[in-house]
Structure formats: structure tokens, C-alpha cells
Amino acid sequence: MSDATTNMTSDPMLEAIVGPTPGQMLRKRIFGHQGLMIGVVVLGILVLVAIFAPLLAPHDPYAQSLMARMKPPVFLGGTWEHPLGTDHLGRDYLSRLIYGARVSLMIGVVAATISGVIGTAMGVAAGYFGGKVDAVVTYLINVRLAMPVVLVALAVVAILGGSLQVVIVVLGLLLWDRFAVVMRASTLQVRGREYVAAAKAVGCSTPRILMSEIMPNIANNLIVVMTLEMAHAILLEAALSFLGLGVQPPTPSWGLMVSEGKNMMLFEPWMVLIPGAVLFVLVLAINLMGDGLRDVTAPENRS
Amino acid sequence: MLNFILKRLGLAVLVAFTVSFISFSLMFLSGDPAAALAGETASDQDVEAIRVLYGFDRPMLVQYWDWLSSALVGDLGESYYFKLPVSSLIAERLQVTMLLGLCGISFALLTAVPLGVAAAIRPNSIIDRIALFLSVAGQAMPSFWFGLILIVVFSIQLGWLPPSGTATWRHFIMPTIVLGYYAMPAIMRLTRAGMLEVLSSEYIRTARAKGASEFTVLFKHALRNAIIPVVSLAAVQMGFMLGGSIVVESIFALHGAGYLAWESIARNDLPTVQALILVFSLFYIVFTFLSDVLNAWLDPRMRAG
Amino acid sequence: MNSPLLRVKDLTIDIPVGGGTLNAVRGIDFDLNRGETLCIVGESGSGKSLTSLALMGLLGGRIKRTASQMEFDGIDLTKANSKTMRALRGDRMAMIFQEPMTSLNPAFTIGNQLMEALLLHRNVGKEAARARAIELLEKVGITAAESRLSQYPHQLSGGLRQRVMIAMALMCEPELIIADEPTTALDVTIQAQILRLLVDLGREMNMAMILITHDLGVVARVADKVAVMYAGELVETGSADQVFNAPMHPYTRGLLRCIPQPGKTERGARLGTIPGIVPNLVGGVTGCPFRTRCDHAVAACRNAIPHRKPAENHRFRCVHETGHQTAETVV
Numbered sequence: 001m002s003d004a005t006t007n008m009t010s011d012p013m014l015e016a017i018v019g020p021t022p023g024q025m026l027r028k029r030i031f032g033h034q035g036l037m038i039g040v041v042v043l044g045i046l047v048l049v050a051i052f053a054p055l056l057a058p059h060d061p062y063a064q065s066l067m068a069r070m071k072p073p074v075f076l077g078g079t080w081e082h083p084l085g086t087d088h089l090g091r092d093y094l095s096r097l098i099y100g101a102r103v104s105l106m107i108g109v110v111a112a113t114i115s116g117v118i119g120t121a122m123g124v125a126a127g128y129f130g131g132k133v134d135a136v137v138t139y140l141i142n143v144r145l146a147m148p149v150v151l152v153a154l155a156v157v158a159i160l161g162g163s164l165q166v167v168i169v170v171l172g173l174l175l176w177d178r179f180a181v182v183m184r185a186s187t188l189q190v191r192g193r194e195y196v197a198a199a200k201a202v203g204c205s206t207p208r209i210l211m212s213e214i215m216p217n218i219a220n221n222l223i224v225v226m227t228l229e230m231a232h233a234i235l236l237e238a239a240l241s242f243l244g245l246g247v248q249p250p251t252p253s254w255g256l257m258v259s260e261g262k263n264m265m266l267f268e269p270w271m272v273l274i275p276g277a278v279l280f281v282l283v284l285a286i287n288l289m290g291d292g293l294r295d296v297t298a299p300e301n302r303s
Numbered sequence: 304m305l306n307f308i309l310k311r312l313g314l315a316v317l318v319a320f321t322v323s324f325i326s327f328s329l330m331f332l333s334g335d336p337a338a339a340l341a342g343e344t345a346s347d348q349d350v351e352a353i354r355v356l357y358g359f360d361r362p363m364l365v366q367y368w369d370w371l372s373s374a375l376v377g378d379l380g381e382s383y384y385f386k387l388p389v390s391s392l393i394a395e396r397l398q399v400t401m402l403l404g405l406c407g408i409s410f411a412l413l414t415a416v417p418l419g420v421a422a423a424i425r426p427n428s429i430i431d432r433i434a435l436f437l438s439v440a441g442q443a444m445p446s447f448w449f450g451l452i453l454i455v456v457f458s459i460q461l462g463w464l465p466p467s468g469t470a471t472w473r474h475f476i477m478p479t480i481v482l483g484y485y486a487m488p489a490i491m492r493l494t495r496a497g498m499l500e501v502l503s504s505e506y507i508r509t510a511r512a513k514g515a516s517e518f519t520v521l522f523k524h525a526l527r528n529a530i531i532p533v534v535s536l537a538a539v540q541m542g543f544m545l546g547g548s549i550v551v552e553s554i555f556a557l558h559g560a561g562y563l564a565w566e567s568i569a570r571n572d573l574p575t576v577q578a579l580i581l582v583f584s585l586f587y588i589v590f591t592f593l594s595d596v597l598n599a600w601l602d603p604r605m606r607a608g
Numbered sequence: 609m610n611s612p613l614l615r616v617k618d619l620t621i622d623i624p625v626g627g628g629t630l631n632a633v634r635g636i637d638f639d640l641n642r643g644e645t646l647c648i649v650g651e652s653g654s655g656k657s658l659t660s661l662a663l664m665g666l667l668g669g670r671i672k673r674t675a676s677q678m679e680f681d682g683i684d685l686t687k688a689n690s691k692t693m694r695a696l697r698g699d700r701m702a703m704i705f706q707e708p709m710t711s712l713n714p715a716f717t718i719g720n721q722l723m724e725a726l727l728l729h730r731n732v733g734k735e736a737a738r739a740r741a742i743e744l745l746e747k748v749g750i751t752a753a754e755s756r757l758s759q760y761p762h763q764l765s766g767g768l769r770q771r772v773m774i775a776m777a778l779m780c781e782p783e784l785i786i787a788d789e790p791t792t793a794l795d796v797t798i799q800a801q802i803l804r805l806l807v808d809l810g811r812e813m814n815m816a817m818i819l820i821t822h823d824l825g826v827v828a829r830v831a832d833k834v835a836v837m838y839a840g841e842l843v844e845t846g847s848a849d850q851v852f853n854a855p856m857h858p859y860t861r862g863l864l865r866c867i868p869q870p871g872k873t874e875r876g877a878r879l880g881t882i883p884g885i886v887p888n889l890v891g892g893v894t895g896c897p898f899r900t901r902c903d904h905a906v907a908a909c910r911n912a913i914p915h916r917k918p919a920e921n922h923r924f925r926c927v928h929e930t931g932h933q934t935a936e937t938v939v
Contacts, residue, residue, distance in 0.1 A: 035439075142314060143321045145591075148546025148583040151564055152329075155576050158568045159332050235445055239550050242447045243565060258448055269455045276448030284443035291439070505705060506713040511666055512705075513725040513776070514698035517690075527715045603760040604714060 029296045036292025042285035050101040057095035058083070061252045065090035073270055084274060087260060093271075096252040097278055103253045104282060107168055107237045108230035114172025115233075116226055119179020124214060126180070127187025128206075137180060144177045153236065154245045162248045167240060171233045178232075182225050186218035193217075220297040227290030231283045238279055254279045304599050315592045319585060323374065326580040327367050330573050335359075374581070380574035384567065389578045392563065397582070399469055399559030400548050403478055408541045410483030411490055416533065419494025420526065423502060434495065438488035446547070450481045450554040467556035478555045485547060486540040493536055497529035504528075531601045538594030542587030612639040613783060613816050614663070617677035621658050621840075624670055630890050632658050636842045638835055642783065645810065645817045647827040647848075649863070650837035656820045657706075659837075660786045663818075664703055665693040681783065699729035701784040702777035704806075707793050708769035712761035718772055719757030725779045744775040748805060767798040774806055778813070785810065786818045791826075803830070824867045828852060833921075836860045839897035840889055846922035856916070856924040859898045896927065904928060 030036060049056060065086070072078040073085040073093070084093040126137035153170050160166050190196065191214070199213045238255030240246025247253040249260075254275040261271030330336045337354035338345070345353075354360050358369070370380065379389040422431040457477065458466035468474050501507065502525055510524040549561035556562070560579060567575040599605040621633035633655040640646050648656050662673045665685065678685040680701065683692070697703075702725075705711040713721060722744070723737035732740075738757065745753035748771040761769060770790060777785055787806060791799035807830045810817045821827060827834055827848070834851040836844040836859065844857040855861045862882040882901055889897075896902070899909035908927045917923050918930075 139314065139317065139321075142318045143325070146318050146322050146542075146584040146587045147325065148543075148549075148580065148587070150549050151546055151568075151576075151580055151583060154549070154565070154568050155329055155580065156332065158571070159329070231443070235443075238445050239447055242445075243550065243553060245568060255445070255447075258445075258451065262451060265451060265455060266459060269459070272448070272451050272455070276445060276451070279445050279448065280443055283445070284439065287439060287443050505707055505710040508666060509705060509711045509721075509773075509776075510713065510724075512664060512697055512703040514694045514696070514728055515724065516694060519728075524713050524716075528713070531715075602715075604762045 033292045035288045039285045039288030053098045057098045059092035059095040061095040061099040099252040100254045104234045108234040111171040111233035112230040115176035119176030120183045123180040123183025127184040186221045190217045224294045231286040311595045322584040326577045379578040382575045384570045384572040396560040396563045406479040407482030411486040415487045415490035419491045422495045423498030438491045441488040453477045501525045501529045535594035535598045538590045542590040546583045613642045614640040615679045619675040622672040633840045643814045644832045646833045647819045647831035648835045654837045655840040698725040699780045702782040704787040704790045706789040748775045784816045788820045844924035850922040
């Protein structure tokens with residue numbers, strides 16, 4: 001008996017495997033996720049471009065020049081004076097693209113924030129209180145989903161007059177459905193956990209439980225939906241502006257630039273290709289980040 | 304199951320009425336519909352005459368009730384622009400949109416389901432990566448831009464396909480691809496996720512233990528279970544796609560209901576816009592309801608319940 | 609009858625995991641004759657289920673199986689291609705799984721799933737398959753068998769589903785049936801019924817059976833042969849009589865101390881337990897896997913462990929020639 005215990009202490013088979021800490025594992029998952037890293041880096045660059053637009057843009061994005069209309073980009077035989085050429089009014093394409101990043105990002109962030117607040121409030125209330133509140137929220141989500149977004153947004157913007165502010169608010173008021181659906185489901189999951197029951201048992205008030213027990217535990221899902229809805233809002237703004245009923249000229253919106261380039265598409269396809277490609281890259285980066293965050297924070301990856 | 308369907312039907316009807324009210328109220332969003340209708344150059348008397356003529360002087364709820372009761376019997380008012388009954392205008396244009404929607408959802412299903420199944424059979428293989436790339440790209444692709452690229456390549460550069468119009472089936476190829484690609488990523492991801500989950504389940508092992516061939520295991524035992532949520536997603540996507548047809552129809556100049564909506568918004572033709580919002584919403588409501596019923600019917604657990 | 613129905617030599621199963629290779633099953637040997645029942649006992653995670661899946665050729669793609677010999681009625685399973693394995697599975701060898709709740713496909717009727725194996729392997733029509741399905745449902749004690757055929761799995765209780773699983777496995781009258789803890793998921797009252805049924809049907813049809821379980825009480829009642837598995841190795845094999853009445857390996861003795869035995873265990877006496885935890889099997893296991901929990905472990909336990917053969921058909925692996933039986937006080 002004694003020989004067994006003394007001998008076994010140094011047995012390699014018994015050595016406990018010292019695993020990484022949860023923090024280390026999270027970091028490893030984040031930095032090991034290719035899509036997430038690509039998304040974060042590309043989006044980071046575009047955000048910096050938007051912030052430092054005045055420093056980066058070679059020209060005034062609104063300055064027209066009748067002498068320098070429809071100059072081709074440098075890779076199609078143009079000059080470095082206008083690296084990406086000029087549009088039909090002689091405005092520098094690169095400068096308009098750089099300022100366009102501001103428009104797209106602002107729309108994405110503000111619209112997603114507005115809809116995030118609305119949708120989260122509805123979803124959390126439905127999930128936490130259940131019963132009649134839940135029934136009403138489910139009904140509202142159904143009503144919202146039934147309305148064709150593009151059509152309603154177009155109609156409302158057309159009636160109220162297209163401006164950046166109107167487009168942002170209209171999109172913000174329309175895109176809360178996914179927030180409500182996801183937050184409702186997440187709250188339902190969290191509501192049954194022991195720590196919520198414990199908080200109730202010690203007599204915490206409902207707002208306190210919602211803010212300090214529920215919200216922190218559904219925040220990761222909120223961030224994921226936030227990024228995906230940002231992308232959604234950016235695409236919708238571009239579509240509205242493309243249809244001529246969103247942000248109005250001369251604002252440098254990428255959707256508007258595609259729309260203006262469309263008339264010249266037969267001879268100068270780059271005027272359509274370039275702004276669309278930038279839009280595609282931005283939305284792709286945001287989606288990659290959102291998908292990556294979902295993968296990284298998903299509970300099933302925490303083993 | 305009957306209970307479930309009746310419940311869903313009740314919700315669908317309630318939602319339909321709410322949507323009808325919202326689309327009706329749009330007219331009052333601008334403040335004074337009579338002034339909007341009369342135009343900026345109209346005198347006060349003209350505006351007043353229009354107000355009385357169209358009944359805008361009555362309380363809003365009375366007007367809504369009026370509009371709704373005629374809408375229920377198929378009368379959606381008269382277009383300000385065309386001076387024609389809105390219902391016949393929409394009915395005529397819907398054919399193109401419905402055809403486009405059916406082509407689009409078929410294209411989406413025919414590409415997304417096989418791709419999702421193939422990706423699930425061999426996760427992390429080349430096919431899986433291609434499928435993932437296509438779905439990630441599809442979700443980020445602005446459909447108006449995708450449509451224009453197709454026109455540049457296949458109409459302008461190669462001259463293979465007509466860029467606009469509805470005359471032949473070849474006119475529908477590019478719009479179908481653009482609209483279908485919009486619905487493809489979600490269907491592909493759901494198919495892949497469903498197949499992955501089902502393939503690791505124990506009844507698949509049972510099927511293999513019986514000596515079933517890989518083909519039978521995949522396409523009888525696995526797909527039958529994985530396809531149930533895909534079917535309902537496809538129905539929902541179909542509803543979304545009809546609403547999204549406005550962009551595609553405007554790019555390819557397909558004179559369908561989406562194109563009509565775009566024109567009518569630009570022309571401030573409110574009765575047509577209202578009616579179109581209502582019609583598109585109703586399509587969505589009907590499709591989601593059908594998908595619920597189909598779902599219940601496909602899943603034996605719900606069929607009995 | 610001279611050569612056994614199933615002969616397994618040096619079966620090894622490796623699973624690639626994050627930090628290396630999990631040597632889940634290491635060099636196990638056993639034979640099984642027609643009509644015989646072999647019970648494989650051991651704790652969860654000892655590799656019992658993997659062994660049975662390996663016999664059926666149902667291990668997942670990433671899992672590596674090697675064996676110097678694995679023969680079913682003269683067919684070399686190590687060299688059999690997937691087509692040969694498919695022809696065997698469900699026809700000549702069948703399997704019953706642990707979880708009746710999830711082992712039936714929710715989208716198809718009981719009848720469809722029952723008839724499937726017969727339609728696959730035998731050249732019979734639907735009517736004949738249907739008749740056979742009804743016959744077997746009655747045999748496994750399901751009333752109103754004909755009406756059950758059109759029911760879906762969710763409409764049946766766990767006990768009924770496991771009866772259906774048994775009927776399904778018997779459709780083609782297999783020569784070998786592997787039952788992987790077939791009663792674990794069921795209510796205690798139903799466990800005994802199902803097991804009785806399985807064993808009786810096995811005898812009636814002269815099937816060889818591998819019954820995987822951790823319930824020694826079951827083993828004592830039904831086994832012809834017993835194989836005790838610990839951490840991926842067979843530490844002791846023998847006839848039921850040998851293993852129960854003359855257990856050699858310290859682990860087998862430990863297991864037997866954990867169940868009350870009529871006439872041996874006093875009323876109110878504490879049952880034995882085996883302290884310690886099962887070792888980590890990732891990355892090269894040498895020596896006796898039980899040494900970390902064994903009362904008689906010595907330094908030599910880390911080296912290669914000899915096979916010992918105290919009697920005909922009775923084998924165990926231990927550094928001590930008699931498994932250190934003498935040192936133990938009789939309970």
C-alpha cells in the first residue's frame with residue numbers, strides 16, 4: 001500500500017494537464033479566427049479613412065471642374081492628379097469615395113444604434129416578462145417583417161424628402177426586427193439561470209436585474225446583431241440612393257455614385273465598378289467581423 | 304395541428320389589418336395629402352376642391368374604413384398618375400414580378416441546397432470553402448451593383464444577354480440570378496448547418512448500421528430532416544424577394560410591380576404606393592403562413608400535435 | 609463450429625485530438641462462437657462503445673482502427689471495403705444502440721424504418737417485409753403491431769422504441785448482434801424486461817451476442833463469456849464462471865466488490881468503491897493503466913505488463929502472477 005502511493009507521485013501518467021486560462025483561450029480564438037481578423041483590419045482601415053478624410057482626400061469632394069470631366073483612373077491611362085479619375089461633373093472620384101466612407105459608416109452606426117435601442121428594449125421585455133408583453137412584441141415583430149423594407153423606406157423618404165438625417169432615422173425605425181428576435185431568445189435563455197433566480201431571491205428590483213444580470217449576459221449577441229444590422233443599413237442606404245430616393249446629390253454616397261455612373265456605364269464601366277467594389281468591401285468586412293464574433297463568443301466553442 | 308394553424312391564421316389576419324392601417328396612414332405622413340396632390344403651384348381654392356373631391360376633409364378613421372371596405376372587395380382606389388383603377392394596374396404588373404420571384408427562389412434553392420449538402424458532407428473541404436465564400440460574398444454584394452456588373456459583362460462586353468425588358472426568357476436570366484443570389488446565402492447556411500447536425504445524430508448511425516448506402520443515408524434519412532427548416536425559410540425568403548424585386552426590376556427595366564412601385568413613389572402616386580405596400584405585405588403574410596402550415600405538415604411531431 | 613464466428617486480435621483505436629492522439633483502445637483480443645453471449649464490462653469511457661462501432665465499421669472518418677486480425681465468419685474485416693461492410697451490416701451483423709429516444713429517425717414511420725433493412729438486403733417485396741415487421745413486433749412484445757407500423761417514433765415511449773430497435777436489428781436474422789448498453793436509458797422496471805427479451809430471442813435464434821454494459825448484475829445472469837475493459841485495454845477475460853468466482857485482476861475484484869452478492873455481502877455492510885480517476889490516454893500509454901488506482905501497484909507496473917493464463921480461456925494482465933490476490937483481506 002505504502003509503496004503504491006510513494007511511487008505514484010512522480011508518475012507521468014498522473015500529471016495534471018495544466019490548461020490555458022479562459023482569457024488566454026478567448027484571445028487564442030479571436031486571433032486564430034481568420035475571417036474575424038480580416039474583417040477587423042479592413043474595417044479599421046476604413047474607419048481611419050473616414051475619420052481622417054479631410055487629411056487624406058487629395059481634392060474637395062464637392063469641387064466641380066468642367067475642364068476635368070470624366071478623366072479615367074490612373075490604371076486606365078489617367079494621371080496621378082486624379083488617381084481614380086473624375087465624374088461627369090469633374091469631381092475627384094477618390095476624394096468622393098473617401099468622404100463616402102463617412103456617409104456609409106455614419107448611416108451604419110447611427111441607424112443600427114437607433115434600431116438596436118428599440119429592438120433590444122422590445123426583445124428583452126418580451127423575453128423577461130413573457131405573457132402579454134411577449135404576445136404584443138411577437139405581433140409587432142410580425143407586422144414589421146410583413147412590411148417590405150425597401151418599399152416603405154423609399155416611400156417614407158420620398159414623402160419626407162431625402163436627406164442624410166431622414167434616411168438614417170427611417171432605417172433606424174425599420175431595422176429593429178432582428179434585434180428584437182435575437183434579444184428575446186437570448187433573454188429567454190438567460191432568464192432561467194440560477195444567478196437570475198438568486199438576484200430575485202435577494203430582492204433585487206426588476207430594472208436592476210435587467211441591467212446587471214440580463215444585459216451583460218446577452219451583450220455578446222447584441223454586438224453580433226449590431227454589426228450585421230450595420231451592414232444591412234449601409235446596403236439599404238446605398239440601394240435607396242441608387243434608386244434616386246435616398247441621400248440626395250451632391251452628398252458623396254457610394255450608392256449615389258453607382259447611380260450616377262450608371263448612365264456612363266456603356267463607355268466607362270469603372271465609374272460603376274469602383275464605388276460598388278468599395279461598398280462591397282466595407283459590408284464584407286463588417287459581416288466577417290460579425291460572423292467572427294458570433295463564432296468566437298458562441299457558448300459551444302467554450303469547451 | 305389544427306389548433307396551431309388556427310392560431311397562426313389569427314395572427315396573420317391581425318397582422319394584415321395592422322399593415323393595411325400603416326400603409327393607409329402613409330398618405331398622412333406628408334401632412335396634407337390634398338396639398339401634395341394638387342402640386343406646389345395650386346391655389347388655396349384648388350387645394351380645397353381636391354380635399355373635398357377626395358374626401359380628405361373627413362376624419363382619418365372614417366377615410367380608413369372607407370378605403371379598407373373597398374379594398375376588401377378588390378377596389379384599391381384610382382391611380383393619380385394613370386387615372387386607372389389601382390387593382391387592375393397591379394394585377395397586370397404582378398405577373399412579371401411573380402414569375403421573377405418564382406425563378407429567383409428556384410435558382411436559389413437549386414444552387415443553395417446541393418451546395419449546402421455537399422459542404423456538410425465534407426466540412427472544410429474545397430467545396431465547403433467555395434460555398435462559404437459564395438455565401439459571404441452574396442451577403443455583402445449590393446444587388447444593384449451585382450446587376451450592373453452582369454449587364455456590363457454579359458450584355459455590353461459579351462453581348463450574350465439582353466440588358467433590359469421582358470420579351471423572352473433570356474431577358475429573365477440575369478434578373479433571376481441577381482434576385483436568387485440575394486436569397487442563396489441564408490438557404491445555403493441553413494442547409495449546411497442542418498445537415499451537419501443531422502449527420503451527427505444517432506438515427507443516422509442507425510441507418511448506417513442497417514447497411515444503408517451512403518446515398519440513402521444522405522438523401523433519405525438526413526436530407527428529409529434537414530430540409531424542414533429550409534422549406535419554411537424559402538417561403539419567407541420568397542416573401543422578402545417580392546418586396547426586394549423593386550431594385551432588380553428597376554435595374555433591368557422589368558415592368559413588374561416593383562418597377563411600378565418605384566415609378567409611383569417618384570410620381571407621388573400615393574394610392575398606388577399604398578396599395579403596393581399592402582399587396583407585398585399580404586404576399587409575405589401568406590407565404591409565411593403557408594410555410595408554417597408546410598412545416599407542421601412535414602414534421603410528423605407537429606403534424607400529430 | 610470449430611472456428612469462432614468472430615475473432616479479434618490486437619484491435620487498436622486511435623482518435624486524433626487537439627493535443628495529439630488519444631489511444632482509446634489498445635490491443636484487445638477476443639473470440640466469440642455462434643450462439644454465445646459475450647459481455648464487455650467497464651466504466652464509461654473505457655472504450656467499450658468504440659470497440660463495438662469498430663466491429664461494425666461505423667467509426668467516424670477521423671478515427672483510426674488497426675488490428676492484426678478481425679474476422680467475421682472467415683471474412684477479413686480489416687480488408688473489407690465499404691461495400692462488403694454494408695452488405696454485412698444489418699444483414700449478418702446488427703446493432704442496438706444505447707439511446708432509443710434518438711436512434712430512430714423522427715421523419716419516418718416505424719414500419720418504414722423496420723422494413724428498410726430487409727428490403728435492402730433481401731430480395732423481398734413490400735408485403736413480405738411488412739409481414740416480417742409485424743411478426744417481429746409481436747415477437748418483441750408489442751401489441752397492436754400492425755397499427756404501430758404507421759406510427760412515428762415520437763408517438764412511442766422509450767421502452768417501446770427500444771423494442772422497435774430490437775425488432776429492427778432482428779429483421780434479417782443476423783448471426784451476430786451487438787447491443788451497446790441497450791437498457792441504460794430506460795426506466796429500471798423496463799430494463800430487466802428488455803434485457804430478458806433480448807437474451808431469450810438471441811438464444812431462440814442462435815445468435816451470437818456482444819452485450820456492452822456496466823451493470824455486473826446483468827452480466828452474471830446472461831453472459832457465457834466476460835471481458836473486463838479498463839481504460840482501453842481488456843484487463844481480464846474468461847468464462848462468466850471464471851471471472852465471477854475466481855477474479856484475478858485487481859480491477860475486476862474491485863468491480864465485484866462494488867455490487868452486493870447474495871450470501872456474500874452482509875446486510876448493511878458498505879459496498880466497495882474504487883478510488884481515483886481514469887488516467888489521461890492522450891499521447892502514448894505504457895504499463896498498466898490501472899496502476900494509478902491500484903492498491904498493489906509497484907514500480908514494475910510502468911513497464912510492459914505480461915499476459916497471464918491461469919486456466920483454459922481465462923486470461924488477465926498484471927505484473928503480479930496471481931493478481932496479488934493473497935494480499936487482499938476477504939470481504
